Amino acid sequence: MTAVVGDAAVGGAEWQLCAHCRSLVYRKRLQRNRSVCPECGRHERLTARERVRQLFDAGSATPLDFQVDPGDPLGFVDTRPYPERIRSAQRKTGLAEAVLCVRGTIGGSPVVAAVMDFDFMGGSLGTAVGELVTRAAEHALDRRIPLLLVTASGGARMQEGALALMQMAKTSQALAELDEAGILTVSLITDPTFGGVAASYATLCDVIVIEPGARLGFAGPRVIEQTIGRVLPTGLQTAEFLLDHGMVDMVCPRAALPATLARILSFGVRDRAERPSGARTARLVHDGGELVAGSPWETVQQARDPHRPTTLDYIHAMLEDFEELHGDRLASDCTSVVGGLARLDDVPLVVLGNQKGHTATELAACNFGMATPAGYRKAARLMRLAAKLRLPLLTLVDTPGAYPGPEAEEQGQAVAIADNLRIMTRLPVPVVAVVTGEGGSGGALAIAVANRVLAFSNAVYSVISPEGCAAILWKDAAQAPRAAEALRLETRHLLALGIIDGVIPEPEGGAQADPALAAERLGHAVKSTLEELSGLDARQLIAERRLRFRSFGTLPPV
Ligand SMILES: [Zn+2]
Numbered sequence: 355m356t357a358v359v360g361d362a363a364v365g366g367a368e369w370q371l372c373a374h375c376r377s378l379v380y381r382k383r384l385q386r387n388r389s390v391c392p393e394c395g396r397h398e399r400l401t402a403r404e405r406v407r408q409l410f411d412a413g414s415a416t417p418l419d420f421q422v423d424p425g426d427p428l429g430f431v432d433t434r435p436y437p438e439r440i441r442s443a444q445r446k447t448g449l450a451e452a453v454l455c456v457r458g459t460i461g462g463s464p465v466v467a468a469v470m471d472f473d474f475m476g477g478s479l480g481t482a483v484g485e486l487v488t489r490a491a492e493h494a495l496d497r498r499i500p501l502l503l504v505t506a507s508g509g510a511r512m513q514e515g516a517l518a519l520m521q522m523a524k525t526s527q528a529l530a531e532l533d534e535a536g537i538l539t540v541s542l543i544t545d546p547t548f549g550g551v552a553a554s555y556a557t558l559c560d561v562i563v564i565e566p567g568a569r570l571g572f573a574g575p576r577v578i579e580q581t582i583g584r585v586l587p588t589g590l591q592t593a594e595f596l597l598d599h600g601m602v603d604m605v606c607p608r609a610a611l612p613a614t615l616a617r618i619l620s621f622g623v624r625d626r627a628e629r630p631s632g633a634r635t636a637r638l639v640h641d642g643g644e645l646v647a648g649s650p651w652e653t654v655q656q657a658r659d660p661h662r663p664t665t666l667d668y669i670h671a672m673l674e675d676f677e678e679l680h681g682d683r684l685a686s687d688c689t690s691v692v693g694g695l696a697r698l699d700d701v702p703l704v705v706l707g708n709q710k711g712h713t714a715t716e717l718a719a720c721n722f723g724m725a726t727p728a729g730y731r732k733a734a735r736l737m738r739l740a741a742k743l744r745l746p747l748l749t750l751v752d753t754p755g756a757y758p759g760p761e762a763e764e765q766g767q768a769v770a771i772a773d774n775l776r777i778m779t780r781l782p783v784p785v786v787a788v789v790t791g792e793g794g795s796g797g798a799l800a801i802a803v804a805n806r807v808l809a810f811s812n813a814v815y816s817v818i819s820p821e822g823c824a825a826i827l828w829k830d831a832a833q834a835p836r837a838a839e840a841l842r843l844e845t846r847h848l849l850a851l852g853i854i855d856g857v858i859p860e861p862e863g864g865a866q867a868d869p870a871l872a873a874e875r876l877g878h879a880v881k882s883t884l885e886e887l888s889g890l891d892a893r894q895l896i897a898e899r900r901l902r903f904r905s906f907g908t909l910p911p912v
Contacts, residue, residue: 461616
């Protein structure tokens, strides 16, 4: 058995040997399982046609017959003339080129797709492939329909020389036009996606989904090993590695792809009727005098109570269709900032916030809610997505502050925070921030430059922690309660200073005593605030937000 490769030696076409776990699998069973090995979960490669069949609603996919002909621009001959290689690839796949373009629906959402086929010359990116991907993007642009790119490629097609290289720029340009037009782009990365395709359209999409075990990278492993003269660590460039390193949004098993893509694509279909409506008037407190004045230090303890609902608790309790997106697309995925696409009743929005935990393990896993630069860059990415798709942005603030470690300094914590402050002043969409617990310094403000800033009644918002303030000014951290009082970090003071616009009353005993009720009140508050902002256009939203922050220190407190 050890020497057996392929089908022939193991009893004809009925059985197939899994290249990973070496199990013999009955071919029909494998097909029923979407070509995923039932023994080890290895995702076998699919042809473009199989992929379309698996993803699209039955009978909905219509081929887009763009006529392209790669020709033979260089008169290229290696061991065989290039046109001969093309012809045999065409015979093998039944496709004119390495991409199949279709239009149809996934879970009822319309989508234009360009699906690559690795069997056609290794999915190499030549002029015809670049042209087909570009035409699919243009088709999506003309009809204002989301674009899905399914990639599988070894890289640029050498037989077409520098003309193949130029396809990276051409396709990237097509995606930039979709960005400018606010049209959702999604890529599904399948194994393998390397070189020119990885470094252009595969990774430029708004949402990047990857199949388990699929590899994506710029340089192929062999090239890297030859260049650096070292053996690569296992797992490099695999889906799971890429998720950890912030390059992709999610690893999605094949069986779950149609439903997952349907959810994501639904955010790209804009219904003119969607507006915050029927909002019950939320009870927001605008007069600090109505708020109970307890001890400031006790309020700080309340705000930090680990039993308070976290950002993810609120998201799951008050929003629907939450699709969490991951990564900063640079180097990592910070666990102390979470966010994604969701709906508040029927209103689609982008939500993001600081994530803490309830138990010691959870708190450690999310770094106690202290974001790294990658966290702020993930937030920035989500803010840009909100701007592009013209979706309101909701941010939930609950952090002791930005992470103050050496790695954070190496990765530009100050720059990441500053960048977010600037990005938020430019967002052409309604922005609502809610301080749900601790609003700690620049790390909090970096996601809170909003049109309206709300806070729960026991929340605090401060330039520095009371402990930090006491250590610096009193040279004694034990003076924290005194500092808490002096800093006026409670909501009644914040209201008077205009730092916050409204207070959401917490249930008796605090948000932690009745998380469901707290979430309900938060939902009402956000909905009515969005309703209030819905009459403003992009220019007005930006102008209003800038005026809000421009006024601090120049006008008498309200
Ligand atoms: Zn297997």
